Amino acid sequence: MLKILYFANLREAIGSGAEDIELPAGVATVGELRSALGARHAALLTAKNLRCAVNQKMCGMEAPVADGDEVAFFPPVTGG
Amino acid sequence: MKDISVQEADFDVGAEIAALSAGDVDAGAVASFVGLVRQDKHDGAVAAMTLEHYPGMTEQALAGIVDQARARWQIRNVRVIHRVGRLLPGERIVFVAVASAHRHDAFAACEFIMDYLKTRAPFWKKEETPAGGRWVDARESDDRAANRWK
Numbered sequence: 001m002l003k004i005l006y007f008a009n010l011r012e013a014i015g016s017g018a019e020d021i022e023l024p025a026g027v028a029t030v031g032e033l034r035s036a037l038g039a040r041h042a043a044l045l046t047a048k049n050l051r052c053a054v055n056q057k058m059c060g061m062e063a064p065v066a067d068g069d070e071v072a073f074f075p076p077v078t079g080g
Numbered sequence: 081m082k083d084i085s086v087q088e089a090d091f092d093v094g095a096e097i098a099a100l101s102a103g104d105v106d107a108g109a110v111a112s113f114v115g116l117v118r119q120d121k122h123d124g125a126v127a128a129m130t131l132e133h134y135p136g137m138t139e140q141a142l143a144g145i146v147d148q149a150r151a152r153w154q155i156r157n158v159r160v161i162h163r164v165g166r167l168l169p170g171e172r173i174v175f176v177a178v179a180s181a182h183r184h185d186a187f188a189a190c191e192f193i194m195d196y197l198k199t200r201a202p203f204w205k206k207e208e209t210p211a212g213g214r215w216v217d218a219r220e221s222d223d224r225a226a227n228r229w230k
Contacts, residue, residue: 008132008204009215049218056137058200072134072202076218079131079162079203080115080174080194 001067004037007074010050013043023067030054031061033071049076083158084142086133088165091175100157100179107156111186112177113194119169124209131164131173134202138162145196149178152192153185160193162203192229199226 004019011017024036030052038045053072054063065071085091093114101107120126146158156179163173176193180186205216 005134007134007202008206011132053134053137053202056134056140058141058202072137074134074202075204075215077199077202078205078216078218079133079201080198080222 002033002065003070004033005070005072006041007072009075010043010047010073013047014041023065028064029061030059030063030065030071033065034061034073044073047073047075050074051076083146083160084139085161086135086138086142086164087161088163090163090172091161093172093175096159096161096175097177100159100177104156104179106181107179108181109183109186110177110179111183111190112175113190114172115174115194117167117169117171117173120207124211126169126207126209128166128168128208130166130206130208131162132204132206133162133164137202141201142197145193145200148196149189149193153180153189154182155180155185155189158189158193160197162197162201164203195222195226195229198222 002021002023004021006014006017027033027036034044051074052059055070097110097112100110117129142160149155159177161175167173176190178186178189199222207214207216
């Protein structure tokens with residue numbers, strides 16, 4: 001099982017902030033997960049400068065994903 | 081003393097600054113920064129702003145930034161407070177304060193923590209304007225500011 005989280009405008013576009021999914025077959029990286037989820041959530045594919053984190057650490061789309069991970073997708077941060 | 085707080089409540093700047101060096105007679109300097117909600121006018125006045133964050137990761141990211149500051153400068157107590165939820169123009173959003181023996185380390189670490197917070201801590205701002213809600217875009221100038229420290 002993977003916990004997927006969406007934030008900010010991505011959360012609004014998808015209409016949900018979180019979902020639990022089975023690790024899709026053939027998915028080994030965040031980028032591959034993005035493509036697989038993109039079939040249901042087009043906003044993941046069209047988002048410019050999409051950022052991601054695995055287990056609450058920022059990473060690149062090439063980062064590995066494994067069963068049990070928490071994966072978050074979000075736009076560039078704008079705090080402070 | 082707690083280093084990092086992510087909270088809806090406002091904070092007392094004077095009390096926070098005083099607490100930073102309370103009982104620390106080797107602290108010779110305290111530098112601080114307060115960020116406020118601005119009433120931007122480029123696309124209609126901002127009536128309010130809502131700050132969203134990634135609970136859990138936010139605190140970890142801020143702690144990691146403070147750790148990096150500790151590795152780069154000789155600093156003593158550090159305090160980072162970031163508010164979340166709905167805020168009005170003029171309200172405080174963020175507070176960073178650093179104590180050190182001498183001023184240079186406190187100034188530099190305070191600015192470093194703010195620059196990294198702006199580009200690495202998972203907060204997002206949504207503005208309420210007369211034209212509706214608008215997510216704030218990340219600024220290239222913030223990336224440039226953070227890249228100075230590399």
